Amino acid sequence: MKRGHYKPFWVLDNGDVEIIDQRLLPFEEKTVILKSADDAIHAIKDMAVRGAGVIGNIAAFGVYLALRECESKASFLDKAAQIRASRPTAVNLMWAVDRMLKVIDETSYELANALDEAILISDEDVKRSLAIGNFGADIIESIMKEKNLSSINVLTHCNAGWLAIVDSGTALAPFYEAHNRGIDIHVWVDETRPRNQGANLTAWELGRAGVKHTIIPDNTGGHLMQHDLVDMVITGADRVTRNGDAANKIGTYLKALAANDNKIPFYIALPESTFDFETVDGVTNIEIEERSADEVHIMRGTLPDGTISELRVTPPKSHALNIGFDVTPARLITGLITERGVVKADQEAIETMYKDLL
Ligand code: RUB
Numbered sequence: 001m002k003r004g005h006y007k008p009f010w011v012l013d014n015g016d017v018e019i020i021d022q023r024l025l026p027f028e029e030k031t032v033i034l035k036s037a038d039d040a041i042h043a044i045k046d047m048a049v050r051g052a053g054v055i056g057n058i059a060a061f062g063v064y065l066a067l068r069e070c071e072s073k074a075s076f077l078d079k080a081a082q083i084r085a086s087r088p089t090a091v092n093l094m095w096a097v098d099r100m101l102k103v104i105d106e107t108s109y110e111l112a113n114a115l116d117e118a119i120l121i122s123d124e125d126v127k128r129s130l131a132i133g134n135f136g137a138d139i140i141e142s143i144m145k146e147k148n149l150s151s152i153n154v155l156t157h158c159n160a161g162w163l164a165i166v167d168s169g170t171a172l173a174p175f176y177e178a179h180n181r182g183i184d185i186h187v188w189v190d191e192t193r194p195r196n197q198g199a200n201l202t203a204w205e206l207g208r209a210g211v212k213h214t215i216i217p218d219n220t221g222g223h224l225m226q227h228d229l230v231d232m233v234i235t236g237a238d239r240v241t242r243n244g245d246a247a248n249k250i251g252t253y254l255k256a257l258a259a260n261d262n263k264i265p266f267y268i269a270l271p272e273s274t275f276d277f278e279t280v281d282g283v284t285n286i287e288i289e290e291r292s293a294d295e296v297h298i299m300r301g302t303l304p305d306g307t308i309s310e311l312r313v314t315p316p317k318s319h320a321l322n323i324g325f326d327v328t329p330a331r332l333i334t335g336l337i338t339e340r341g342v343v344k345a346d347q348e349a350i351e352t353m354y355k356d357l358l
Contacts, residue, residue, distance in 0.1 A: 007122075007162070007166050007167065008020045008022065008049060008054055008162065008163045008166070009049065009054070009057065009058065009061070009122075011061070011115070011119065012033070015064075015065075015068065015115060016033050016034060016035050017033070017034040017040070017058070017061045017065070018031050018032070018033050018034070019031060019032055019033075019034060019043060019048060019049050019058065020163070021048045022047065022048060022049060022050055022163055022201060023046065023047060023048050024308075025163075025200055025201055025204055026200050026201070026203070026204040027300075027301075027302055027308045028308065032048060034058070034061065034062075034065065035065070036065055036069055037062045037063070037065045037066035037069065037070075037079045037082075037083060039065070040058050040059070040061060040062030040065055040083060041062060041082055041083055041086045043058060044058055044059065044062075044083075044086040044087055044093070045086050045087065047195070050159075050163075050164065050197070051090075051159060051160065051163060051164020051165055051236070052090035052091075052092040052093075052164065052165065052236065052237065052238045052239075052273075052274055053092055053125050053129075053164055053165025053166065053170070053271065053273070053274075054163065054164055054165060054166070055087060055090050055092055055093045056090070056092030056093055056095060056096035056121065056273055057096065057118070057121060057122045057125065057166070059083050059084070059086070059092075059093045059096045059097050059100075060096040060097070060099070060100050060117065060118035060121045060122075061118045062083040063080050063083060063096075063097055063100040063101065063104070063114065063118070064100070064111070064114040064115050064117075064118045066079035066080055066083065067104060067109065067111055067114050068111055073109070076109075077101075080097055080100070080101055083097055084097040084098075087289060088287040088288075088289050089238045089239060089247055089286065089287060089288055089289045089324060089325045090238040090239060090274075091238070091239040091273070091274060091275075091276045092238075092273045092274055095273045096121055096273070099117070099121065100114065100117055100118065100121075103117045104117075122166055125165055125166050125167070125271060125273075126166050126167040127339070128165075128271040128272065128339040129162075129165055129166065129167055129168050129169055129170065129173050129271070129339075130167070130168065130173070131339040131340075132170055132173045132174070132269050132270075132271065132337055132338065132339055133168055133169075133173030133174050133176060133177035134177055135174075135337050135338070135339075135341055135342055136173060136174020136175075136177065136178075136234060136267070136269055136337045137174045137177035137178045137181060137183070139174070139232070139265075139267065139335075139337070139342065140152060140154070140174055140175075140178045140183060140185070140232065141178075141181075141183070143231055143232055143265065144183070144231075147231065149231065150184060151183075151184035151185070151186065152178075152183065152184070152185050152186070152231045152232070153186050153187075153188065153224075153229055153230055153231050154175060154185060154186070154187055154188070154230070154231060154232045154233065154234060155187070155188040155190070155221055155224070155225075155230045155232075155233045155255065156171050156172065156175075156187060156188070156189060156190065156198070156202065156233070156234055156235055157190040157192060157198065157218075157233075157235045157248070157249055157251055157252050157255055158190070158192045158197045158198055158202070158235065158236065158248065158249035158252070159172075159192070159197040159198060159200075159201035159202045159205070160172055160235060160236025160269065161173075161176075161201070161202060161205040161206075162205060163201050163205060164201075164236060165236075165271065169205075169236070169269075170236040170237070170269035170270055170271065170274075170337075171234045171235050171236045171269045172202065172205065172206070173269065174234060174269065174337065175187055175206070175211055175234075176209060176211065179209065179210070179211045184212075185211065185212065186212040186213065186214070187202075187206055187211060187212065187213040187214075188213075188214055188216050188220075188221065188224060188229075188230060189202045189203050189206070189213050189214065189215045189216065190216060190218050190220075190221065190251065190255070191215055191216065191217055191218055192218065192249060192251065193218055193251075193296075194295045194296045194299075194322055195295055196299075197249065198215065199215050203215050218251050221233075221254075221255050221258055222254075222258035225258050225259060225261075225262040225264055226262060230259075230262075230264055231264070231265075232264065232265045232266075232267070233255055233256070233259050233264060233265070233266045233267065234267045234268075234269055234337070235248050235249075235252050235255070235267075235268060235269070236248060236268070236269055236270065236274075237268045237269075237270045237274050238274065238325055239274060239276050239279075239282070239286055240268065240270055240274055240275050240276065240282075240336065240345075241275075241276055241279045241280050241281065241282040241285070241286065242275070242276070242277050242278070242279060242280050242347055242350060242351070243280045243281065243282075243330055243345075243346070243347040243350070244330030244333060244336065244344070244345030244346050244347065244349075244350060245280075245281065245282025245283060245286070245327050245328065245329050245330050245345075246268045246270075246282065246327065246328045246330075246333060246336075246345070247282055247286045247288070247325045247326070247327045247328075248268070248325060248326070248328065249324070249325060249326075250323055250324055250325055250326050251326065252325075252326060252328055253326040253327065253328045253332075254326075256328040256332040256333065257332065259332070260332050265334040265335075266328075266332060266333055266334050267333070267334055267335050267336070267337050267342075268328070268333055268335075268336050268337070268345070269336075269337040269338075270336060270337070270338060271338065271339055272338070272339065272340075272354070272357070275350070275354065275357075277354065277357065277358055280347065282327040282329070283327045283329060286325075286327055288323060288324065288325050288326070288327075289323075289324035289325060290321075290322060290323055290324065291322045291324050292322060293319065293320040293321065293322050295322050296314065296320035296321070296322050297312055297313065297314045297320055298310050298311065298312050298313070299311050299313050330345035330346060331345075333345035336350075338353070340353055340354075341353070
């Protein structure tokens with residue numbers, strides 16, 4: 001795996017892993033080199049890398065780095081457990097660590113095999129995201145045909161592009177594919193407070209790809225839907241339960257409610273690694289990350305002279321609450337766009353499509 005145009009990380013010749021530091025985008029394009037498992041844990045926790053797929057990828061490379069540096073099996077397993085616990089909601093993280101541990105065990109703790117497996121996981125994501133893009137773009141075309149549209153307005157929340165899963169994302173993959181097919185597509189980009197993944201990352205990605213987009217404050221979607229300015233919503237997911245409930249960035253649920261009220265198709269795009277087949281009833285059973293209140297109090301941006309700065313936007317003594325994700329119940333989801341095709345957000349349909357994995 002070489003440095004690529006659509007990869008937020010790549011492996012160096014000495015086995016270290018270089019990442020694009022997503023905390024600095026869109027203001028600065030800088031990279032950081034991960035030399036140890038602790039570097040990988042820190043990058044995941046502090047969100048230098050983020051997005052369910054890429055968290056899984058860096059977790060896998062983190063397990064490889066742990067194997068490279070640990071002197072005993074016990075210390076290696078302890079480090080792998082720390083990687084597995086570095087963020088709680090995106091199941092891709094646990095999935096990737098478990099897969100790495102299985103392969104490492106089966107191949108007698110050979111370092112080269114561990115690196116190959118981590119690379120394989122991300123190479124598989126490339127194929128999955130391509131397939132999701134194709135299935136999603138087919139839906140976009142069919143909505144346009146059904147409504148007799150010459151252009152289409154879609155809405156997304158957070159960032160589920162190539163910064164979140166290689167090579168073109170989950171939710172953004174259909175938009176990129178539609179753009180490639182010559183479809184006149186315009187994307188409403190929710191800013192996604194408090195960390196602004198939409199305003200900072202999705203807008204940056206779409207701008208580089210030449211896809212038309214407009215950043216909107218998080219509460220604007222409902223109004224746009226009432227005025228027929230949204231034809232479809234697609235978001236990614238951090239965990240989808242066996243019955244089709246989807247955890248995604250906080251605020252996704254409100255978009256699904258508004259879409260449902262306005263009879264607008266609401267899709268979740270996800271690869272196989274985002275399913276949690278062990279869990280049903282996501283609202284009750286998915287662990288939701290709570291992050292530092294400082295992410296609500298303090299915003300980053302550029303001053304008029306171009307200097308990057310942080311700015312407190314709340315009264316000094318006010319408390320803030322920063323819940324990272326919410327769960328959209330299956331009943332509000334029109335369909336799940338997967339690498340195997342589009343499946344109903346329904347336990348029986350999911351079990352039928354994924355019976356080989358259950
Ligand atoms: C990211 C987020 C994304 C999903 C999509 O949250 O909610 O929508 O992770 O993931 P955060 P993917 O920025 O807090 O990690 O596209 O990888 O399936």
